[in-house]
Amino acid sequence: MHVIAGAYPALPKGPLAGEAAADFWRTILDHPTVDGLEIPYLQGLHGDDETWFLDQLRGGVHVITAVPVNAMRARNEPGYGLASANEEGRRAALGVAADVCAAVHRVVDAGAQVAAVALHSAPNRSADPAAGTAAALGQSLIEIGQWDWAGATLTIEHCDAAVADHPAEKGFLTLTDELQAITDSGLPVGVVINWARSVIEGRTTRTAVDHARQARSVGRLTGVMFSGVAATGDAAWADGHLPPAPGHPETLLGGTEIAETLAAAGTDLAFFGAKVVARPSDETWQDRAAGVLAAVDAVRAGWEQAAGGEQTDGGEQPGR
Numbered sequence: 001m002h003v004i005a006g007a008y009p010a011l012p013k014g015p016l017a018g019e020a021a022a023d024f025w026r027t028i029l030d031h032p033t034v035d036g037l038e039i040p041y042l043q044g045l046h047g048d049d050e051t052w053f054l055d056q057l058r059g060g061v062h063v064i065t066a067v068p069v070n071a072m073r074a075r076n077e078p079g080y081g082l083a084s085a086n087e088e089g090r091r092a093a094l095g096v097a098a099d100v101c102a103a104v105h106r107v108v109d110a111g112a113q114v115a116a117v118a119l120h121s122a123p124n125r126s127a128d129p130a131a132g133t134a135a136a137l138g139q140s141l142i143e144i145g146q147w148d149w150a151g152a153t154l155t156i157e158h159c160d161a162a163v164a165d166h167p168a169e170k171g172f173l174t175l176t177d178e179l180q181a182i183t184d185s186g187l188p189v190g191v192v193i194n195w196a197r198s199v200i201e202g203r204t205t206r207t208a209v210d211h212a213r214q215a216r217s218v219g220r221l222t223g224v225m226f227s228g229v230a231a232t233g234d235a236a237w238a239d240g241h242l243p244p245a246p247g248h249p250e251t252l253l254g255g256t257e258i259a260e261t262l263a264a265a266g267t268d269l270a271f272f273g274a275k276v277v278a279r280p281s282d283e284t285w286q287d288r289a290a291g292v293l294a295a296v297d298a299v300r301a302g303w304e305q306a307a308g309g310e311q312t313d314g315g316e317q318p319g320r
Contacts, residue, residue: 001267001318002061002115003300005031006038006225006275007292009241012285020285025056027289033300033318034293036062036115038225038275041100042069045107054110062107063223063271065118065157066100071170074122081122082144083137083173083181089123090136094143101147108150115271116222117149118157118192121178124171125162132173137181145187153270155222156182157192158211160201160239169200169239175211179218190222190270191215195253195261196229200237205257212265223271224261226299228253243276243291244298258302267307272318274299 007028012020028034039045039062046053073080073096079089082097097119104114125132137156144154156178162171173181175191182189193215198208215221228242228251229235235242235250245254262272274295278288303318 001269002035002271003033003296003318004036004038004063004223004225004271004273005034005292005296006227006241006273007289008038008040009275009277010282010288010292012288022056024285024289027286028292029056029058029060031293031296034296036060036112038062038273039064039107040068041066041103042072045103050106054106057107057110057112059112061113061115063116063118064100064104064107064114064152066096067118067120067157067159069096070120070122074124074170078127079123079131081132081172082119082140083121083132083134084123085131085133085136090140093122094140097144098147101149104150104152114150114152116153116155116190116192118155119144120157120159121173121181122170124168125173126168126171129162134173134177134181134184137173137178138184141181141185141187141189145185145189153190153222154187155190155192157194159194159197163201166203166237169237170197175214179215179220182220183218189220191220192223192225193221193265194225194227195257196227196239196241199229199252200239203231203237205252208257208261209264212261216264216266221265221269223269223273224265225272226253226258226261226274226295227276241275241277243279243295244274247276247279247291247294249280255298255302255305258299259305262303262306272299272303
């Protein structure tokens with residue numbers, strides 16, 4: 001089981017960001033319980049200098065997420081997505097997936113490993129429930145599953161589904177539809193639960209627990225990533241990657257919620273981790289790195305609490 005740091009939302013900003021970035025990444029990756037990063041794919045793996053970024057990885061076991069590019073394209077192109085009933089939009093998403101596959105090989109060629117790749121079930125179905133279907137996603141997975149992913153596990157990272165009683169952040173397929181598409185594909189595709197995105201969908205912290213339990217019950221749960229979300233204030237129900245308590249005053253994510261979700265997920269995960277923005281009080285790159293690592297440590301503590309007797313009986317220990 002690997003411990004993953006989703007540190008990119010907390011990257012240093014401002015005129016000294018370039019100088020601080022290398023130190024920031026080194027601090028994250030040198031932490032004794034961090035195995036690797038959640039690496040975002042937008043237009044490549046690093047907007048400024050991908051070769052430089054790959055040098056920072058220095059081995060490690062990483063997860064690549066395509067959520068930045070998929071969320072952006074889904075906002076700007078209503079028919080875009082692997083689950084799209086619009087064939088042109090589905091083909092566009094397959095093209096992006098092919099770019100991500102090539103990026104996996106670049107990471108491996110740089111001497112690191114990719115444990116999993118997180119893809120998504122766009123398009124947004126808020127305006128038209130028929131815009132995305134399990135059948136279309138299943139077909140996309142069948143095509144994608146024929147490619148060489150260099151040993152990485154393919155996953156669908158569940159994002160908030162379109163629901164009737166409140167606006168969606170992303171509005172993709174339901175978890176039930178995603179699991180059906182995976183089953184229909186006949187491929188060993190997993191599911192990743194992002195705590196905040198499930199809570200945004202259900203407007204309750206119980207939704208993340210229920211989603212973890214549902215994916216686990218059919219043997220598809222590969223990983224769980226923890227980001228916080230607020231129910232009040234300017235960031236209410238936004239996918240803003242809030243740190244867990246006490247790192248943000250309005251976050252719904254605390255130690256109890258982490259432990260409950262990981263108890264539902266079980267210990268047979270490929271990875272878990274945290275993805276967070278900088279805390280309101282963070283001023284330096286050192287502060288930002290410390291905030292990410294505090295979130296990772298909070299998740300690890302939750303895992304240890306949830307695992308309980310399973311660790312005592314020889315269960316798998318996360319991290320190095």
